[in-house]
Amino acid sequence: MKPSSQIFRRSFSLVTSAALLGTVVGCGGSNSVNSQTSTVSQSSPTATASPCLLEGVKLTLRVKSANKEASVTPELLAQMQEAMTKRLDGLGIKQAVVQPDGSDRLSILLPSNIDVRQAQRVLVTTAKLEFREQKPETLEQLPVEQHQLQLLLAEQENLKNSGDTAAIAKNQADIAQKRKAIVNFFAPAGLTGANLRDVNAQLSQFGNYWQLLLKFDESGAKLFTEMTKNVAGTGRSIGIFIDDVLISSPTVNSQYATTGITGGAAEISGNFTDKQAQELAIQLRSGALPASVEIVSNQTFKNNNCSASPTTSP
Numbered sequence: 270m271k272p273s274s275q276i277f278r279r280s281f282s283l284v285t286s287a288a289l290l291g292t293v294v295g296c297g298g299s300n301s302v303n304s305q306t307s308t309v310s311q312s313s314p315t316a317t318a319s320p321c322l323l324e325g326v327k328l329t330l331r332v333k334s335a336n337k338e339a340s341v342t343p344e345l346l347a348q349m350q351e352a353m354t355k356r357l358d359g360l361g362i363k364q365a366v367v368q369p370d371g372s373d374r375l376s377i378l379l380p381s382n383i384d385v386r387q388a389q390r391v392l393v394t395t396a397k398l399e400f401r402e403q404k405p406e407t408l409e410q411l412p413v414e415q416h417q418l419q420l421l422l423a424e425q426e427n428l429k430n431s432g433d434t435a436a437i438a439k440n441q442a443d444i445a446q447k448r449k450a451i452v453n454f455f456a457p458a459g460l461t462g463a464n465l466r467d468v469n470a471q472l473s474q475f476g477n478y479w480q481l482l483l484k485f486d487e488s489g490a491k492l493f494t495e496m497t498k499n500v501a502g503t504g505r506s507i508g509i510f511i512d513d514v515l516i517s518s519p520t521v522n523s524q525y526a527t528t529g530i531t532g533g534a535a536e537i538s539g540n541f542t543d544k545q546a547q548e549l550a551i552q553l554r555s556g557a558l559p560a561s562v563e564i565v566s567n568q569t570f571k572n573n574n575c576s577a578s579p580t581t582s583p
Contacts, residue, residue, distance in 0.1 A: 322364060322572055325381040329566040330392070332373050341373040341560070348559045350375060356391050359551035375562075378570070385567075387548065393562055395512050396552035398462035401455030402496055403505040403518065411454050411506075411518070418447045451515050455508035458496050461557075464489025468553045470546035479546035481537040481553070490533030497521045498529030509537065511549075 332341045332349050350367050353375060357365040362383055370376035379388060403411065421444045428437050467484040485493055500507060502523025509516045517537070521530065541549070 322366065322378055322380055324569070324571045326379045326385050327566075327568045327570050328377040328379065328389070328392070328564055329370060329568075330375045330377065330562045331565045332375065333561045333563065335560060345560055346373070346375070349562070352555060352558050353377060353392055355555035356551055357388065359555055360388060360391060362388065374565070381569075387544070389564060389567075391548050391551055393564060394552055395558045395561055396462070396549070396555075397510075397512050397557040398465070398553055399510045399513075400458060400460040400493070400496060401452075401508040401510060402458045402499060403455050403508060405503070405505060407454040408504055411451070414447060414451050414454070415515075415518075418444065418451065421447060448514055452508075452510065452513050455510075455515075458492060460485075460489055460492040460496060462553055463556070464492065465553060468550045470541075470543075470550040479541040479543055481541075481546060481550055483535040483537065483553075485533045485535070487533075490531070493533065493535065494529035494531050496529070497525055498527070501525040501529070 330349075330353075332346060334341050334345065346369050350369065353367045354365070357367065357377075357379075360383075362379065364380045366376075366378040368376055377392070379385060421440060425437075425440050425444065428440055431437070464485050465483055466486045466489075469482045470479060471482055472478075473480050496507060499505075501521040502525075504520060506518035506520045508518050
């Protein structure tokens with residue numbers, strides 16, 4: 270797909286041949302993992318239809334309800350189990366075993382010959398994608414807020430190895446507050462990851478960086494067209510958020526003020542490595558997690574009773 274015209278500002282390009290929306294610079298944000306590593310031996314597994322794993326890694330994930338006062342329901346736990354299975358399938362890990370472990374936890378058995386760190390990253394990120402429309406009254410203030418955020422992120426890098434826990438905590442709080450303020454500069458437009466029909470990671474036209482090609486469903490395509498028509502030529506931008514972190518804020522040329530951009534596809538391109546693009550594609554393709562999770566334990570295991578019969582965690 271070759272670009273037919275340049276329509277984005279701030280080093281973003283959107284090509285009209287397929288109505289592709291570009292550039293995302295980084296993904297921003299991180300998920301903390303509270304893990305404990307130990308070795309356990311499985312002696313009394315309960316049979317399921319999953320392949321027998323002789324050894325590997327057992328992750329225990331705690332599911333956190335959006336409402337802190339509410340408990341995790343069996344329905345929510347089942348949804349999380351399905352979402353985790355889809356993400357592991359996307360990584361090509363077919364032997365993984367995902368099952369409930371108590372009322373609010375999932376037990377995940379992974380084979381030993383995989384990239385466990387990558388699996389953890391893919392599993393714990395919520396990956397809630399949202400396109401928002403910049404509010405008219407924020408034109409002057411948004412660049413100021415973005416600049417201040419970049420200064421805080423630079424400070425975060427400098428503090429990483431400082432050992433100053435108080436300064437690190439304050440910096441993290443300031444970043445969270447700044448990102449929350451930026452979210453409010455954009456109005457919801459109803460276009461989210463739920464409107465995605467497909468997501469693929471691919472090399473750019475010139476092969477020098479990785480990008481994501483998003484395809485919207487019919488409803489999403491209409492919303493995207495309407496949004497681009499609303500902001501075209503106004504200087505206002507489209508905010509692309511993942512987990513409420515602004516990933517990019519491209520603008521649209523005035524030539525689309527009448528029709529908007531049609532075609533139902535968006536291209537997010539930028540500072541992605543191969544692995545980053547592939548992981549994000551898997552997360553977006555499987556859908557946002559219905560709840561957040563944290564890894565509470567990370568254990569290696571050997572299944573002494575593993576045989577030709579199916580097996581799971583103890």
